Amino acid sequence: MSKPKKLSFADRLLGWFDVHGRHDLPWQSPRDAYRVWLSEVMLQQTQVATVIPYFDRFIKALPTLPDLAEADEDTVLALWSGLGYYRRARFLHAAAKQCVALHGGELPRDYDALAALPGIGRSTAGAILAQAHGLRFPILDGNVKRVMTRFHGIHGHPGQSAIEKQLWALADKHTPAARAADYTQAIMDLGATLCVRSRPACEECPMSVDCVAFRDDLTGQLPSTKPGKVTPTRQTVMLVLRDAQQRVLLERRGEQGVWAGLWSLPEALDSEDAWKAAERLARIDDARALAPFTHVFSHYKLKVEPLLFDEATAHAAIADNPRLRWCDTGDIAALGLPAPVRSLLQSL
DNA sequence: AACGCGGGGCA
DNA sequence: TGCCCAGCGTT
Numbered sequence: 628m629s630k631p632k633k634l635s636f637a638d639r640l641l642g643w644f645d646v647h648g649r650h651d652l653p654w655q656s657p658r659d660a661y662r663v664w665l666s667e668v669m670l671q672q673t674q675v676a677t678v679i680p681y682f683d684r685f686i687k688a689l690p691t692l693p694d695l696a697e698a699d700e701d702t703v704l705a706l707w708s709g710l711g712y713y714r715r716a717r718f719l720h721a722a723a724k725q726c727v728a729l730h731g732g733e734l735p736r737d738y739d740a741l742a743a744l745p746g747i748g749r750s751t752a753g754a755i756l757a758q759a760h761g762l763r764f765p766i767l768d769g770n771v772k773r774v775m776t777r778f779h780g781i782h783g784h785p786g787q788s789a790i791e792k793q794l795w796a797l798a799d800k801h802t803p804a805a806r807a808a809d810y811t812q813a814i815m816d817l818g819a820t821l822c823v824r825s826r827p828a829c830e831e832c833p834m835s836v837d838c839v840a841f842r843d844d845l846t847g848q849l850p851s852t853k854p855g856k857v858t859p860t861r862q863t864v865m866l867v868l869r870d871a872q873q874r875v876l877l878e879r880r881g882e883q884g885v886w887a888g889l890w891s892l893p894e895a896l897d898s899e900d901a902w903k904a905a906e907r908l909a910r911i912d913d914a915r916a917l918a919p920f921t922h923v924f925s926h927y928k929l930k931v932e933p934l935l936f937d938e939a940t941a942h943a944a945i946a947d948n949p950r951l952r953w954c955d956t957g958d959i960a961a962l963g964l965p966a967p968v969r970s971l972l973q974s975l
Numbered sequence: 976a977a978c979g980c981g982g983g984g985c986a
Numbered sequence: 987t988g989c990c991c992a993g994c995g996t997t
Contacts, residue, residue, distance in 0.1 A: 667981095668981090670980095671980065671981050671982080672979095672980055672981080672992090672993080672994075672995095673980090673994075673995075674995075674996085677994090677995075709994090710993085710994080711992075711993035711994045711995090712980090712981095712992055712993060712994080713992085713993085714982090714983085714991095714992065715981090715982085715992090718982085718983085745982090745983085746981090746982070746983085747982085748981060748982045748983085749981090749982090750981065750982090751981075751982085767981095768980085768981075769979070769980060769981085786979095788987075788988075824979085824996085824997085825996090825997070852978080852979095853978075853979080976997100977996105977997090978995105978996085978997085979994105979995095979996090979997105980992100980993105980994095980995100982991105982992105983990105983991090983992105984989100984990090984991090985988100985989085985990085985991105986987100986988090986989090986990105
């Protein structure tokens, strides 16, 4: 006796959808390509609840694709007003005109022709073909990405091309030949109502029995967040000139750029430059490298190599420079210093 | 205040 | 190819 065959991803999802899915969205009835297209473009940027009134208003004013093509741009933009991403409204308008000019006033049923229209990429083309015509095409919007990364336990930011490729393959694998329209709506509904970004409702989710993220308690880590931009690393040598009274020479930074206006240490590009710079500031004869450290800014990292010049004797000339001053510990406490510089000086 | 959203456009 | 952008909603 053979075991009962395990339900496929699509079958389980569709079973849930029939009971709990959304069946009364305005673009579901009547479900034509123009309405699906409009809803998809609006939904690229905005959630269902917000989209509905905009969709209703838009479709009432411009009920068919030729109506949109003939409308003037101001009308289209006015109907879009409040949704943001106005370039999409312009693409929508331009695509409608192209459909009138090239495709008999209808959206093409051919994937390549559809994806060639402005504002329609792979996912939107798939959604239109699946939802309006029941054709087996996958979609990969934010909902599907979230469901796939969690269900399969895919680590790595979905924006990375390798991850995205993997997600497309999984989205395609799970898309059934039968009920393609319902499946497309079902997976979006799952992502929008249960498999939400924070605090997903796994207890109610029909897919959790086979979901890797649920099994391994990873729903909080998946999908992986966008990695911080690879920040460039810059280097600097900070000069710690200390005189016989243990005072340190501080230099006020310029008004532009990082740490603007703060008191900091004189800097040099490298250790060779550091000697020259130090000799301009004081009479010195000995240097000792201190422990280097890296300071992280939002947009770059700064590797700091501090160089200590002890027993420095100030040149008379620098006394006249208001941007330079010899400070003892008490002075330093009262001045605005960048945190890493303060910390460096305290460690001396 | 930071992040995410699909697709287009640019290096 | 990878990256930046748009404008608003969500967290």
